[in-house]
Amino acid sequence: MKNTNRFPRAARLLRAALFFSAAALAPAAAGALPFWLRLPEQASTYAPEVDRLFHLIMWITGVIFVIVEAMLLLFLWKYRHREGRVATYTHGNNRLEVVWTIIPAVICVMLALLSRRIWEDIKEHMPHDALEVHVTGEQFAWNFRYPGPDGKFDTPDDILTLNQLHFPVGKPVVVTLTSKDVIHSFFLPEFRVKQDAVPGMHSRIWFEGNKVGHWEIACAELCGLGHFRMKGFVTVDTPADYEKWLAEQAAEQAGEQKQATVPAATDVKPVSAPAAGERRAGVEAEQSGGSAPERVAEKGGNS
Amino acid sequence: MSTVAKPREVHHAGVHAAPTSFWRKYVFSVDHKVIGIQYLLYALSMLVVGGLLATLVRYQLAWPGRPLAFMGKIAPEGMPGGLMLPEYYNSLFTMHATIMIFFAIMPILIGAFGNYVVPIQIGARDMAFPHLNMASFWVAVPAAVIIIWSFFVTGGAAAGGWTSYAPLSAIQPKGQTLWLISLLILGLSSLLTAVNFLTTIINLRAPGMTFFRLPLTTWALFITALLLLLALPVLSAALIMLLFDRILGTTFFLPAGLVVSGQAWPNAGGGQVLLWQHLFWFFGHPEVYIMILPAMGITSEILPVFARKPIFGYRAMAYSMCGIAGLGFIVWGHHMFQSGMNPILGTTFMISTMVIAVPSAIKTFNWLGTLWRGNIRFTTPMLNALTFVSMFVIGGLSGVFMASTPVDIFIHDTYFIVGHIHYVLFGGSLFGAFAGLYYWYPKMFGRMMNETWGKVHWAITFVTFNLVFFPMHFLGMRGMPRRIYDYSQYTHLKGLQPMNQMMTISLFVLGAGQVILVLNFFLSMRRGPLAGPNPWHANTLEWQTSSPPPHENFVGRVPTVYRGPYEYSAPGHGSDYWPQNEAPGPVAAKAHA
Numbered sequence: 001m002k003n004t005n006r007f008p009r010a011a012r013l014l015r016a017a018l019f020f021s022a023a024a025l026a027p028a029a030a031g032a033l034p035f036w037l038r039l040p041e042q043a044s045t046y047a048p049e050v051d052r053l054f055h056l057i058m059w060i061t062g063v064i065f066v067i068v069e070a071m072l073l074l075f076l077w078k079y080r081h082r083e084g085r086v087a088t089y090t091h092g093n094n095r096l097e098v099v100w101t102i103i104p105a106v107i108c109v110m111l112a113l114l115s116r117r118i119w120e121d122i123k124e125h126m127p128h129d130a131l132e133v134h135v136t137g138e139q140f141a142w143n144f145r146y147p148g149p150d151g152k153f154d155t156p157d158d159i160l161t162l163n164q165l166h167f168p169v170g171k172p173v174v175v176t177l178t179s180k181d182v183i184h185s186f187f188l189p190e191f192r193v194k195q196d197a198v199p200g201m202h203s204r205i206w207f208e209g210n211k212v213g214h215w216e217i218a219c220a221e222l223c224g225l226g227h228f229r230m231k232g233f234v235t236v237d238t239p240a241d242y243e244k245w246l247a248e249q250a251a252e253q254a255g256e257q258k259q260a261t262v263p264a265a266t267d268v269k270p271v272s273a274p275a276a277g278e279r280r281a282g283v284e285a286e287q288s289g290g291s292a293p294e295r296v297a298e299k300g301g302n303s
Numbered sequence: 304m305s306t307v308a309k310p311r312e313v314h315h316a317g318v319h320a321a322p323t324s325f326w327r328k329y330v331f332s333v334d335h336k337v338i339g340i341q342y343l344l345y346a347l348s349m350l351v352v353g354g355l356l357a358t359l360v361r362y363q364l365a366w367p368g369r370p371l372a373f374m375g376k377i378a379p380e381g382m383p384g385g386l387m388l389p390e391y392y393n394s395l396f397t398m399h400a401t402i403m404i405f406f407a408i409m410p411i412l413i414g415a416f417g418n419y420v421v422p423i424q425i426g427a428r429d430m431a432f433p434h435l436n437m438a439s440f441w442v443a444v445p446a447a448v449i450i451i452w453s454f455f456v457t458g459g460a461a462a463g464g465w466t467s468y469a470p471l472s473a474i475q476p477k478g479q480t481l482w483l484i485s486l487l488i489l490g491l492s493s494l495l496t497a498v499n500f501l502t503t504i505i506n507l508r509a510p511g512m513t514f515f516r517l518p519l520t521t522w523a524l525f526i527t528a529l530l531l532l533l534a535l536p537v538l539s540a541a542l543i544m545l546l547f548d549r550i551l552g553t554t555f556f557l558p559a560g561l562v563v564s565g566q567a568w569p570n571a572g573g574g575q576v577l578l579w580q581h582l583f584w585f586f587g588h589p590e591v592y593i594m595i596l597p598a599m600g601i602t603s604e605i606l607p608v609f610a611r612k613p614i615f616g617y618r619a620m621a622y623s624m625c626g627i628a629g630l631g632f633i634v635w636g637h638h639m640f641q642s643g644m645n646p647i648l649g650t651t652f653m654i655s656t657m658v659i660a661v662p663s664a665i666k667t668f669n670w671l672g673t674l675w676r677g678n679i680r681f682t683t684p685m686l687n688a689l690t691f692v693s694m695f696v697i698g699g700l701s702g703v704f705m706a707s708t709p710v711d712i713f714i715h716d717t718y719f720i721v722g723h724i725h726y727v728l729f730g731g732s733l734f735g736a737f738a739g740l741y742y743w744y745p746k747m748f749g750r751m752m753n754e755t756w757g758k759v760h761w762a763i764t765f766v767t768f769n770l771v772f773f774p775m776h777f778l779g780m781r782g783m784p785r786r787i788y789d790y791s792q793y794t795h796l797k798g799l800q801p802m803n804q805m806m807t808i809s810l811f812v813l814g815a816g817q818v819i820l821v822l823n824f825f826l827s828m829r830r831g832p833l834a835g836p837n838p839w840h841a842n843t844l845e846w847q848t849s850s851p852p853p854h855e856n857f858v859g860r861v862p863t864v865y866r867g868p869y870e871y872s873a874p875g876h877g878s879d880y881w882p883q884n885e886a887p888g889p890v891a892a893k894a895h896a
Contacts, residue, residue: 036777036802039713040795054710061700068667068696075674076689079610080681087872087879088676092616096672097665104664108657111707116650119708123646139564177643180562182471183576185641185716189782189795192713196642198576199470200558203643216793220716220784222464224471225390228788 043215043236044191045208049118051192056114060107126206130172133165137177137184137197140226142217148250156257159249163232165217168242172208185221188234196221209236318429321854331441333433336851338440339419340747343740345440346411347824349447351817353402358807358814360395361771363387365800365807367789381459389788393462394478396786398454400465401482404594405489406447408732412597413496413531414440416739417524419747421500423845424518426509426862426884428855431502439495446489453481464786466587469556469579473548474563483546490539493531500528509844509884511864516883518843518868519620523600526624530589530596530631538586541579548574555579580642584635592631595695595727596624598735599666602688605738606673607869608841609685611879614869615672616665623662630659640711649708656706663699667692678872678879682839683757687738690765694730698723701776716786719779725772737761737820744824745838749850750831756823763816770809774802840880843868847882 042048079085134145134153144165148157167173177186179197187194188207195205217232237245322328332338362371370385381391422430430436453460458476461467472479504517504525517525547553552570556579559572607614614620636644636652670692679685701723705711714720744752783796790796837846844864848857862884870881 035798036774036781039780040782050709050713053707054704054713057704057707057710061703065696065700068671069693071671072674072689072693075671075677076679076681079674079677080679081611085678087610087612087678089613089872089874090615090676091613092619092669092672096668097616097619100668101661101665105658105661108660108703108706109654111703112654112657115653115707115709119646119650119653122709122712123649138562180560181564181568182474183468183642187716187782187784189713194641194712194715198643199561200574200576201643216795218782218784218793221468222393222471222786225388225393225462227393227786228389228790229792231792 041190042192043209043211043213044188044193045210046118046122047190047192047210049121053115053118057111060111123205126174126204127172127208130174130206131167132174132176133167134176135165135178135186135197137179137186137219137223137230139181139224140219140230142184142186142219142230142232146246146249157250159246159253161249163217165232165234166237166242166245167209167234168239169209169212169236171239172206174204174206177203177205182223183221184219184223184230187218187220188215189218190215191234194220212236212238318855319433331437333429333437334854335418335422335430335433335436336747336856338436339415339417341440342410342414342418342443343747345443345447346407346409346415349402349406350411352451353399353407354814354817356395356399356402358810359387360392360399361803361807361810363392363395363788364790365804367791378454387788390462391459392788393464393786394454394460397462397464397467397482398450398460401461401486402450403728404465404590405486406450408594408728408736409493410443411736412594412601412732412739413493413500413524413527414443416520416601416736416743417496417500417527417597420743420845421521421524422503422507423848423852423856424521424843425504425507425512426844426857426864427503427507428857428861430499431507432499435495435499439492439499442492442495443489446485446492449481449485449488453478453485456481466583467545467579468583469545469548469574469576470561470568472545472579473556474568480546480549483542483549487539487542487546490535490542494535494539497528497531497535500524501532504528509861509864512883513864515618515621516864516867518600519603519614519617520597520600522621523596523603523624526628527593527596530593530628533632534586534589534593537582538590541582541586544582545579577639577642577644580639581635584638585632587638588635589628589631591727592627594732595735596627598691598732598739599624599695601735601739601742602670602691603666604843605684605688605742606670606692607871608742608839609680609682609688610674610677611680611871612673612677612869613867613871614669615675616669617867617869619665620669623665626662627659630655630662634659637706637711640708641715646708653706653708657703660699660703660706663695667696667699682741683752683754683761684738684742684839686758686761686765687734687741690761691731691734691738694726694734694768697773698726698731701726713782714779716784717779718775718783718785721785722772722775722779725775729768729772734764737764740824742839743845744827745831745834746845746850746852748828748831749834750827750829751834751838752823752827752831756819760816760819760823763819764813767809767813767816771806771813774806777802837882840878842870842880842882844883847884 039051039054042051132147136143136145142163144161145153146159147153148155148159150157175186177195177197178201179199181199183199184197185194186197191207193205193207195203197203214233214235217234219227219230223230319333322332329337368386371382372385374382375385378391381388381394418430418436456477458478460478461475461482463472463475463479467479467482504521544553544555548555548557554571554574556576557568557571557574558576561568561571603614603620634652634656636648637656640649705714705720705723741752741757778799781796781799783790783799790799834850836849839846844862847862864883865885865887866881866883868883872879873881
């Protein structure tokens with residue numbers, strides 16, 4: 001049988017391809033990759049878990065990719081048309097069909113099971129004893145509401161901030177998300193957090209900062225002409241700094257309330273109340289100062 | 304299913320008389336071949352429009368806020384003085400996707416190749432309902448007119464993304480209404496086409512053409528028509544509901560307490576925001592397969608012809624398409640993992656999504672099996688079909704990332720998704736369409752396209768395609784959201800500009816390279832060498848009649864089919880191909896004895 005020696009040769013080539021791909025991907029472990037090949041910094045406790053899954057899938061799909069493309073190129077080169085060549089007349093092989101149905105099925109089910117556990121931890125099981133924050137998206141800003149000294153929401157001592165989210169390091173935060181107008185998506189890239197803020201719904205997610213720092217919040221769901229500048233800021237403080245910041249916010253707000261005598265807190269307040277309205281306009285003007293045309297700031301919303 | 308279709312000859316007095324006037328022959332034709340070419344020109348023109356929109360999108364991403372003087376004259380409202388406004392940018396990517404999906408990829412794969420090839424491949428004289436077929440095409444024309452017209456109304460074209468998520472799509476300017484009307488009309492066209500294909504393939508097969516002797520292109524279009532028939536009505540229902548929310552004051556998608564720009568939205572209440580997404584993606588995921596299955600069929604058709612070898616695992620190919628069709632209806636929730644849908648439901652959809660990767664894997668391995676020990680000829684159709692295989696592998700594998708719910712938290716709505724979809728729709732569907740174009744061009748126009756320029760076009764497209772779209776995965780990994788007018792607003796995304804510039808410049812080269820295809824397409828009609836009936840030495844019935852085929856496709860009786868479509872290099876047979884309709888002769892009889 002002259003065909004039997006074809007396979008060891010293919011196997012050798014395959015081994016070589018695997019070796020070279022492993023060598024090419026090795027720097028990933030050493031962290032020597034350019035920034036655009038790396039995932040962003042990990043700022044939440046579950047970010048490393050999500051990234052491990054990402055890299056596992058990258059390795060599995062990467063190996064499959066290399067094998068499939070190497071076989072494709074090998075066949076194209078080896079079985080290219082030459083004078084006198086005759087193609088092998090075969091309609092397939094049922095045993096092979098079974099093998100290459102079962103292997104991908106097993107890999108996929110395995111990945112699904114691995115994903116399920118992490119997904120449950122992140123989206124299903126809310127931690128107890130967490131700091132609660134209510135987040136309301138609107139075109140084109142993030143409103144944050146802290147319960148204030150009484151620990152209850154929708155009371156006069158609530159602390160409201162615009163586009164500024166602070167929380168202490170090492171304490172889980174549970175965020176309840178909603179929106180006033182259209183769908184927004186609360187995206188903290190460094191925390192591997194994303195959850196849509198949907199009008200008429202209250203979605204709950206949690207995360208816990210694992211280091212002190214300052215990052216950006218992006219809106220990840222198209223929400224209108226100002227979608228690109230619906231940017232917020234997240235600051236993870238030491239517990240002491242956080243308490244200090246909270247006290248400052250409370251004091252500032254007490255001062256504002258005395259001036260403007262804002263009516264009882266409702267979800268609509270930050271837009272309808274003059275003080276908050278001014279603040280919002282201020283933020284817009286500041287943010288559109290970049291390359292965005294002036295008209296963006298003038299046009300508040302749609303139609 | 305496998306019973307032999309009744310011969311058409313019994314009631315054959317001509318399906319319809321040969322047209323004599325110019326209008327009936329070339330414009331309001333009922334001939335599936337003319338309608339197929341009409342769809343081809345329609346789709347290629349819209350492909351140009353969609354491509355130009357993409358270059359504007361990419362221009363903004365490479366050089367955010369840099370004016371483009373000539374655009375100030377073309378679109379003074381959206382780009383005053385050449386400076387692109389954010390709402391115009393939103394219109395551009397919305398319309399790019401809408402036009403490419405509904406007006407370019409679907410018409411070229413289903414309208415053009417489906418119409419032209421399927422009736423001849425099954426040995427029919429025309430589609431089952433020729434007048435309905437003409438209606439399908441002429442209904443699709445006003446849809447295209449309306450979608451282009453929407454650029455010129457106050458407030459510009461739709462800007463809510465091709466997915467048009469409510470409530471944003473409910474409060475957008477007038478262009479959105481035109482978008483809804485256009486897609487409703489086009490949906491009617493596709494529905495008529497689907498009914499026509501199903502009836503034709505079930506009833507008009509030539510004697511001996513059993514289901515398991517159907518060429519895989521026809522198999523793919525059969526499954527595609529089934530998906531269209533079952534998925535499109537759901538989209539149409541959703542479009543009508545959104546249209547009513549916009550113009551009749553209903554609130555299907557508008558919950559209570561909606562406040563837009565500080566104003567309470569009139570009579571909002573009782574609506575469900577996520578309802579739109581469920582309805583849209585119930586259609587939207589089968590839609591993805593509607594766009595990839597025909598290209599899979601074309602690839603499965605071309606690989607055996609140029610490997611001179613039977614397709615590996617014909618039945619596995621057919622069954623895996625059935626599997627995709629069935630599973631395609633229970634995976635829609637994977638578009639909604641981060642939407643606020645119950646996370647337990649997310650797990651369910653993750654499992655079904657992981658399972659749907661399996662039939663695609665089966666197809667890929669069978670394509671490799673087809674090449675194994677073949678006698679491979681690198682013609683232009685073959686190069687494009689091989690590119691389909693290798694690029695579809697990337698698009699399929701990157702899908703595993705977003706199928707995994709925790710990983711999807713990070714990459715959802717980032718450029719990773721944009722990279723994935725373009726590997727499937729451009730690397731997959733569009734390369735499949737190019738393969739089909741180069742493959743059937745000689746049949747459609749009777750002349751060969753220029754092979755050298757075809758290969759140059761392929762090489763430029765292949766290289767620049769990867770330069771434009773592969774880096775999108777890296778952008779996504781850095782957290783760059785899609786649909787972002789100016790990512791330089793974010794400090795964590797500022798460093799990505801050089802990569803975006805490289806991608807945009809590659810896109811310019813990619814676009815310029817398509818001029819070669821356009822020239823090759825039109826010049827070859829006159830100058831190309833005569834093709835003859837069967838230039839590729841292929842087995843399927845469309846190659847057993849003249850190029851282009853006569854009125855009603857076959858002179859005299861319709862062919863009788865004796866064997867499957869991919870009998871290449873059969874031992875004992877004189878030549879390396881064996882047409883489906885060739886009567887078993889003395890040579891073959893000897894071989895079987």
